[in-house]
Amino acid sequence: MALAQTTGPAPLAVPGEERSGALSRWVSRHAPILILGVLLIILPAVANSFILDQIVGWAMILGMIALSLMFLAGYGGMVSLAQMTVAGVAGYMIAVLGTSSLPAISLFWPWWVAAPLAIAIAVAFGTFAGALSARTEGIYTIMITLALAAAFFYLTLQNWPIFNGFNGFTTIPPPQFLGINWKDPIPLYYMILFFAALSYVAVLYVSRAPFGLALQGVRDNPRRMEAIGYNVTAHRIAAYAFAALIAAIGGVLLVWQNNQISPFSVGIDVVINILIIAIVGGISHPIGPFIGAIIYVILRTFALDGLVAVGLDGRRFQTIIGLGFLIIVLFSPDGVIGLWRRWTAHLREAGGGNAR
């Protein structure tokens, strides 16, 4: 709708002006992303390892997992709460198949076997979750995926032979290859940045590819798509598989970065936090989850001190998160992206008014 309105007056303008207008519009639309990319690449030159690792790196990983949710929810209309669980499956599998401090369980396979296999298992799980919930619609999907996430949490908590129960796994180092120790903050940061950027571009690309367009058609009117001859269920399951791939890579990175995984890495609150991140950022564009993730990580890291500084009880962190989430859901259904769009539209309108 918004697009149709902005391009509406275009036929009145001469073709040359229209083209330059389109170019400037393209630049203005993509400038923030380009600037952000450059900033992220040069960040290690100025930031310390705490900011690299614990703030930006963590936010990018959470952003990837939330991105997989955004892909399903934004383009497929399926709000899956099992995405953190898919990441958790990948994380657990890398600990079981690869290296950890538990020789009784871990198989100590080299990373180039363990990591792809862990991701493949997680993708299989994510596809299975999709196959279960794709036959139902809308709010049913939330309920089923939430129940699946809870099932995996309880499984890891109660099962000792494979998941080591309550304790989980520790000391799961990132691999060393190409002569680089990827455990060091700066290589780890670039690895995370690479995969986050890759998944961002991949989601953007898929959303404009025939598959993504068909998926959006399925979201908007499954019955009509079915009538045209598209296999609705197959498209949905394929979307789950693609989203699971992103979440699984995020899960492996999360374990390498945290150096541990336990049932509480895949608990109900974490699962819900991923949803909050995606919704607060906005699920209409792939950048949304990353915005949501950086807000979440900053709040998580500094809110306690901030609350105490203004004389409130620092333990009420969850209330702040919940209230912030409520305000976003009630007043800006499109998250921070929606606020940004409204603000830029307002500026453009004001600018147009001055020119006239």
Place this chain on the structure above:
Amino acid sequence: MTTAFGDDGRIDGARRGDALARWIGHHPVAALVIAVIVILALWLILAPWPAGFENVFGKKRLFVNALFNGITLGGLYFLVASGFTLIFGLMRYVNLAHGSLYLFGGYMGYEAGQWTGSWLFSYVVAFICCAIVGVAMQVLIFRRMEGEDLRQTLVTLGLSIVFSDLMVWVWGGNAIQIDTPDYLAGPVPTPIVVAVRSSGETVFLQYPLVRLAILAAAIVIGVGMWLAFNRTRIGMMIRAGVDDRDMLSVLGYRVQLLFVIVFAFGAGLAGMAGIVGGTFQSISLGEDSNFLLASLVVVIVGGMGSIPGAALGALIIGLSEQIGAVYFQNYATVLAFLIMVIVLAIRPQGLLGKR
């Protein structure tokens, strides 16, 4: 209109007995399997187990206890899940704050019990408190976003986060146990043989009276709901609303008022269940999401929006958890979810759900 309805009802009633015979005639194998299972179950429960059987499956006392615990836990799950499914069935609200209502009811009931010393009175307090919160949620939030499923779900999710943190603030993180009143305390003998001593003396199962009383109450509430649904005017309005909300409102019924009443009732039931849960086990931080998940699984298995489905699902999930805890310790909770997955794969609308 009404006479036609009444006539239909009477004919249905007269034919119901034949329907069973006809069903058996159409499905002889299934009927035989069900009959064998029923007989086997009755034998397992009523007869003393032979020694060889006990060697393989463990003591009969364990099995019968797990069975009774499962059925009574099913009663508790039914109380929580029936409110959830009622609200969902009529209004299509997925109330993810339902677990918070359960926990809130438990805490309010505990406070009321501390003040007045009456266990029964605390149910009234919990029901009213949760019903008030439910009405507030319906009027202030849901009514403002009618038809926006996802937003409603997300709002209830946000509310549940805030509620749970506020409840931790007020009542702390420690578990609270609600005392069983004196007249329901202690075990009672049941006519079920668990073992035969070498002296020939038979040992009967002793079971906590309060659990049996609560199970009976859950059954009474369930039957009462069924009667209210099928025999009263407001029940007819609710059933009509479940089938076609728009048509009901076009016909001039005050759908919004109906919504408020049903939401209040469902929330109140969750609050009363909180006291039951506090007496059975304990109420503490985290129980809200546990019971939200239990109601989710129960209504997914039983069929969303169906009260008999909630009863069946609650029984299945309660039994699977308790039997699982005795026989497959590593996978007890997972068993319930496994049942959910199987039901979803075979019958996505749930066992008694309608498409």
